[in-house]
Amino acid sequence: MYAGEASANADEREAFAKVLATYADILVNDAFNVTYKTLASTTNLATLMRHCASGELVARELYHFTSLAAEPARPLMVVVGGSRIGEKLEVLAALLPKLAKVIVCGQVAVPFLQSLGAGVGKSSVSEAFIQMANEITRRAARLNIRIVLPVDHVVSTTLSVDKCSLRETPSISIPPDCFIVDAGPKSLKAFMYELSGCRTIFWTGPLGLQGTQRTLDFARALGQTNAITVVGGRNTVAEVRLAGVGHMMTHLSAGGIACLDMLRGNALPGIDAMTNATVDLDVVSTANISALLRYLPVFSRCTLHNVSVVARKAVRCLHAKGEIIAHGGDRHRAMWLVTTGALVAYLPDAAGQVDGQRVIGVGHAYGQYEFVARSIGEESVMAQCDHTETYQISSSALAEAMLESPTLCQQLLNSMTDPLILISNREHDASSRLLTVLSRDMQRMRKPIPNAPSDLTWFEDAMVGSVAQGLASSVVGALFERRISVSRHLRVGLVNGVHEAVRSILYHNVIHIAPQDAAMPLVAASLSGFFTVPFRFIAARKTEAIRSPEAIISDGLRMAGVSWLPVFSQSLFLGLRRKYERYAFYYHGTPTPLSGVGALLLACIVRAFAALCFFPIASRISGFGRLECAKRLRVFILKQLFGLLIQVAVVKILKQYIQCPRTRACTMK
Numbered sequence: 001m002y003a004g005e006a007s008a009n010a011d012e013r014e015a016f017a018k019v020l021a022t023y024a025d026i027l028v029n030d031a032f033n034v035t036y037k038t039l040a041s042t043t044n045l046a047t048l049m050r051h052c053a054s055g056e057l058v059a060r061e062l063y064h065f066t067s068l069a070a071e072p073a074r075p076l077m078v079v080v081g082g083s084r085i086g087e088k089l090e091v092l093a094a095l096l097p098k099l100a101k102v103i104v105c106g107q108v109a110v111p112f113l114q115s116l117g118a119g120v121g122k123s124s125v126s127e128a129f130i131q132m133a134n135e136i137t138r139r140a141a142r143l144n145i146r147i148v149l150p151v152d153h154v155v156s157t158t159l160s161v162d163k164c165s166l167r168e169t170p171s172i173s174i175p176p177d178c179f180i181v182d183a184g185p186k187s188l189k190a191f192m193y194e195l196s197g198c199r200t201i202f203w204t205g206p207l208g209l210q211g212t213q214r215t216l217d218f219a220r221a222l223g224q225t226n227a228i229t230v231v232g233g234r235n236t237v238a239e240v241r242l243a244g245v246g247h248m249m250t251h252l253s254a255g256g257i258a259c260l261d262m263l264r265g266n267a268l269p270g271i272d273a274m275t276n277a278t279v280d281l282d283v284v285s286t287a288n289i290s291a292l293l294r295y296l297p298v299f300s301r302c303t304l305h306n307v308s309v310v311a312r313k314a315v316r317c318l319h320a321k322g323e324i325i326a327h328g329g330d331r332h333r334a335m336w337l338v339t340t341g342a343l344v345a346y347l348p349d350a351a352g353q354v355d356g357q358r359v360i361g362v363g364h365a366y367g368q369y370e371f372v373a374r375s376i377g378e379e380s381v382m383a384q385c386d387h388t389e390t391y392q393i394s395s396s397a398l399a400e401a402m403l404e405s406p407t408l409c410q411q412l413l414n415s416m417t418d419p420l421i422l423i424s425n426r427e428h429d430a431s432s433r434l435l436t437v438l439s440r441d442m443q444r445m446r447k448p449i450p451n452a453p454s455d456l457t458w459f460e461d462a463m464v465g466s467v468a469q470g471l472a473s474s475v476v477g478a479l480f481e482r483r484i485s486v487s488r489h490l491r492v493g494l495v496n497g498v499h500e501a502v503r504s505i506l507y508h509n510v511i512h513i514a515p516q517d518a519a520m521p522l523v524a525a526s527l528s529g530f531f532t533v534p535f536r537f538i539a540a541r542k543t544e545a546i547r548s549p550e551a552i553i554s555d556g557l558r559m560a561g562v563s564w565l566p567v568f569s570q571s572l573f574l575g576l577r578r579k580y581e582r583y584a585f586y587y588h589g590t591p592t593p594l595s596g597v598g599a600l601l602l603a604c605i606v607r608a609f610a611a612l613c614f615f616p617i618a619s620r621i622s623g624f625g626r627l628e629c630a631k632r633l634r635v636f637i638l639k640q641l642f643g644l645l646i647q648v649a650v651v652k653i654l655k656q657y658i659q660c661p662r663t664r665a666c667t668m669k
Contacts, residue, residue: 005040017044027274030055033234033255035270046273051318054274059324061253062271073199073228074100079191081106082205082235085125087257089132096139101198103148103191105183105207112137112149118171121155121178148194152184154208182208182215192221197457201225204232204256206239216243223248226512232259289314289391292337298368301415306401306408313397317390319383325390326381332370334394336381338362341388345379359384371395372412434578438571442521446507446528447566449647450573450599453655458508462501464650470497472642476635503528503563521567529563530556561617565640569610573603600648604641611640 004016017040027049029035029042035058046052054062076099080088088108096102104112111125111133140147149171155178156165168184169175183191188207195201203222206215216239222229223245231240231249233256240246253259258268289311293299299307314337319325325336328347336343338360345366346357360366366381374395402409441448445461447468456464474493511524533556577594580602584592594602615633 006037007040010044013038013040013044016040017048020045021048025049025051027052028055029053029270029274030057031270032058032061032253033258035255035268036258038269042270043273046270051320052274053320053323054271057254058271061255061258072098075198076200077101077103077194077198077202079103079105079201079203080108080205081203081207082233082256083107084257085111085129086132088205089129089136091257093132093136093139096136096145097143099145101146101148101194102140103194105150105187105191106205107180108205109150110180112147113171116149116172119174119176120180121174121176123174123180146194148190150183150187151190152186153180154182154184154212154214155179156181159209180208182212183218184214188214188217191218195221195225195227198225198227200228200230202230202232202259204236204259206236210235210239211242215239219243220245226509230259232256288339289337292339292363295363296337296365296368298335298365298372298412298415302408302411306405306411309401309405309408310393310398313401314391314393315397317392319388319390321384321386321388322382323388324380324382326367326377326379328378328380330377332367332375332377334392335365335367335371336360336390336392337365339389339391341386342384343381343388343390344384345381347379372398434571434574437574438567439521441570441574442524442567443511446504446525447643447647448570449644449651450603451596452651456651458505460654461508462504464647464654465504466497466501467650468643468646469500470494471646472639473497475642476638499532503532506531522564525563525567526560529559529561533559558617562614565610565614568613569603569606572610573606576602576606604644607640607644608637611637 002016004012007013007016020041027046029046029052031042034042078092078095078099078101080092080102081104082088083106085108089111092102107123107125110120110123111129113120114124115130115134115137137147139145152168152170153174154166155169155174156167157178158165159179159181166181169178171184171187174180191207201222206212207218208214219240220243222231223240223243229249230251230253231237232253234254236256237246237252237254240249240252246252290304290307293307293311294302294304299310302310317325317336319341325343326332339362342362343360343366344357345360360381367377370377371393372395441452444456445452446465470493472493473496474490507524507528510527511520513520533552577599580594581592612633615636
């Protein structure tokens with residue numbers, strides 16, 4: 001590498017960049033793994049080029065990490081391993097407040113182990129790294145963030161993976177003449193256990209040396225999770241592909257440190273340099289931009305002075321034909337004012353094709369309200385022709401302008417009150433659609449109840465459903481089948497409770513395959529009902545039915561149909577509750593939500609009606625008399641109602657006596 005490429009002296013980097021600039025007019029940066037560094041060929045050179053653009057690899061990385069950094073699915077966990085200890089510790093310390101868990105492995109775990117007083121043999125690191133690990137541990141304790149360290153290691157007297165020299169040892173007693181080569185079996189088991197419950201997992205750095213078995217096993221376990229999985233770093237991606245699970249990851253990234261920087265929301269110098277590749281605006285340019293801004297509705301009520309303040313913050317950008325400057329699904333962070341050429345905004349359909357488009361011409365702007373509200377963009381935007389010139393005003397630039405001119409904020413609010421209300425209402429309508437709310441409720445519980453807590457886990461739902469189903473079966477059976485002993489009713493209730501728990505576990509595993517799909521609750525309910533039929537036969541001691549494929553299929557189809565009952569009753573409940581609240585608002589003039597008791601009463605009525613509709617599917621009524629059918633219907637409805645009431649009671653107890661102390665303990669910490 002040339003001396004001026006990574007020099008700490010800005011003048012030396014600038015001089016080297018000027019030499020490179022004599023060879024080209026256009027810079028295309030496709031090296032994502034070095035964009036976090038300040039290099040002459042990526043940052044300084046970009047300011048000297050006539051046009052800068054990101055390559056396909058960098059564009060793909062930015063597309064994934066922009067949405068991941070803005071709105072990650074939580075809980076978020078980071079697995080940090082490999083080498084380059086200092087850089088990863090610095091980024092990890094800054095990223096810590098966003099995380100729920102951290103798994104530290106590889107060489108990065110060494111300073112943490114040394115800070116705890118463990119001997120690490122020949123793998124020891126400097127005192128500065130130990131101090132950094134100490135500080136991270138203290139901050140994690142204050143923030144109630146779990147840091148998981150290895151408990152055993154595979155060591156060797158040489159830095160190799162020769163099986164003859166390898167041996168396993170606890171992490172606290174590594175021999176002085178040995179190097180740490182890989183994580184041990186107990187560490188791997190602990191790491192794999194921590195994967196459960198996380199919705200986003202980012203992994204950079206292997207668990208040991210390149211090509212070790214534990215790293216491959218961990219990669220396969222990560223591929224089996226239902227979480228959003230992002231793997232960063234050349235070595236780690238190579239391990240994942242070697243394990244044969246590259247296709248099972250959400251995204252494979254070329255950058256390790258760069259990915260961590262993007263996750264914590266930092267701007268990458270190499271990317272920023274391409275975005276801001278422009279000279280400072282002169283007085284004439286600022287005046288022209290001010291004139292164009294005053295015609296935009298968002299600045300219509302701003303004074304000329306305030307518009308000039310905003311204009312000075314604008315960044316001039318040149319775009320080639322087809323260059324995408326905004327992706328649908330990302331949050332708006334800037335507006336673009338077109339001064340030459342045109343932009344095209346379009347809605348990509350499911351196949352990635354253009355589905356309708358509109359042109360933003362000279363003097364018009366894209367995202368002039370949305371970037372203030374930071375709303376989610378539905379459209380993608382690209383340049384329609386070569387040499388398209390825009391002036392970009394970012395959210396941070398607008399914030400700086402507001403600091404310089406205190407009256408700007410009030411004037412913008414006066415201009416944007418109505419549009420912001422429309423944007424807010426649109427986002428509210430999108431999130432409160434009946435199918436969206438139904439899908440959200442069905443992801444939380446297999447049998448939803450009114451006012452269920454939003455942080456209910458799949459394990460708690462399985463426990464609640466098991467208790468409710470078991471007690472309902474026992475109580476209703478004892479009331480209507482008095483000829484049978486109480487012990488047998490309890491045994492039947494226990495079997496039904498276990499069966500309900502198995503169904504709930506299977507249901508939650510299936511529904512998280514595609515949580516955004518509105519039809520997934522029906523698919524998950526059907527599959528959980530169908531595939532647990534053999535368990536029902538075993539629990540009921542119907543061994544002869546297990547040997548009959550016809551019996552399994554017929555009973556499986558019947559149970560799959562009955563499994564739609566919670567979906568049907570919840571959709572009916574949501575529709576009726578919404579109608580009540582609309583009529584109440586119409587008569588009273590103020591929003592009047594349904595009370596807790598009223599919601600429970602409505603849920604009972606809806607559940608009874610749904611049970612009445614699904615009774616012909618749930619029970620084989622052919623061959624029975626009218627009185628026997630009426631009795632079976634009464635038992636079926638009462639089981640549904642008792643199950644609902646027991647569910648509500650158990651969830652309330654769970655929320656009051658289990659989750660509240662947990663919350664208080666976290667607050668005290």
